[in-house]
Amino acid sequence: MTDPIRWGVLGASDFARRSMAPAIHAASGHVLAALATRDAAKAAPFADLAPGLRVHESYDALLADPGIDAVYVPLPHTMHVEWGVKALEAGKHVLVEKPLAMTEAGIAPLIAARDATGLQAAEAYMIVHHPQWQFVRELIDDGVPGQLRHVEGVFTYNNSADPGNIRNTAAMGGGALPDIGVYTYGSTRWATRAEPEAITHADLDWEAGCDVVARVSARFPGFTAHWVNSMRMLPEQFMLFHGDAGIIRVTAPFNAAKFGEAVVEWRGRDFVTHRRTWPGLNQYVHQVEAFGAAIRGEAAFPWTLEDAAGTQRVIDMAYAAAGGRPPA
Known part of the structure; x- marks a missing residue:
């Protein structure tokens, strides 16, 4: 039996709460395992969805969590590349909300980090x-x-x-x-x-x-x-x-x-x-399950960082x- 992919979410955004966290929870072979937020009130709906959810008070703490395989980044647009790169450097696969950056050139560091780590990195272009x-x-x-x-x-x-x-x-x-x-x-x-x-x-x-x-x-x-x-x-x-x-x-x-x-x-x-x-x-x-298939080497992810660029x-x-x- 294949172990489930354990996800962490950086930030308790409304979109993460309404769409992506429930999708991770519902996807076959995936577990919503951790959330990074200092706001207990914002963490509550995530914890209700996934009992046992670990709540970290900082993004860095979540990235250091050894019980996380993949990270979803729904932060403000200007923070996407920075935290996508940090997730890769922490040894986590990373799915980053769109748009990846404010310019095409701004996406280059994320592509370089993906290539250097060999991990999966993609834009959440559902x-x-x-x-x-x-x-x-x-x-x-x-x-x-x-x-x-x-x-x-x-x-x-x-x-x-x-x-x-x-x-x-x-x-x-x-x-x-x-x-x-x-x-x-x-x-x-x-x-x-x-x-x-x-x-x-x-x-x-x-x-x-x-x-x-x-x-x-x-x-x-x-x-x-x-x-x-x-x-x-x-x-x-x-x-x-x-x-x-x-x-x-x-x-x-x-x-x-x-x-x-x-x-x-x-x-x-x-x-x-x-x-x-x-x-x-x-x-x-479907997006979460496709990302999982890419992590497991079962299929190529259909939307690459180059597509996003x-x-x-x-x-x-x-x-x-x-x-x-x-x-x-």
Whole structure:
């Protein structure tokens, strides 16, 4: 019998409490073993979920815990690489929340630490673990859209009523593109296996140094893309892949089961719409189990640090095309 992979979480973030800690607890062959936080009130829901959970008062103490095999890092964006590297140097595999860094160059130390230690290190880019995205990739590989001509992507929400949120704080890596541009940009790259040649349009609205609305267009080899990401618009999300022979639409591409049911629709020249659904799947559980398979040498993790760096490169290109980010 294979021993379970024992996880520690750095910081009692809301997202860790609501999504990733329950996913680790639910994943087959995984145990939520420790949490690092000084706040007993924040630790309580984690302890309720996983009785026997060890609570450390510092991140360093958790990294020194010999009963931890893998570490999940849900800290503010600007702290991801620092603590990802520290986890690797402490002998722990590490799954780091997105975005890994604020620039492509900022990811390099994490890649170097992964290579030096031989441990698993990855970005927690959960959507590639959902079968709906694997199916979309297969449809494109099989030529269902024909010659792909255009990709349209939208991911928006409105957190204007929460100015203290780190997503609204420039010094902590806030902004729509770091938070959700990674999904529209990264899913386009992953599904099409293509990289943009240029950003052809970048129109960004700024508040307190954070991009709160981003309308960005890009040219890829053979097709164009247009993405809208916002922290000041009614929640919406979809992805559309439009070719000369067919269309593929993903209606809940990023928060499947929360925003809506995981559905992929596609049609060709006969105008017959086909539909496939995946009810009840948890992409975060799939992500944890895929990371475990990579640790055990059973399968390659489908989203590498280099994949994450590629998406960050596109975000860097979008900021550059918009004239750069204002000072934090």
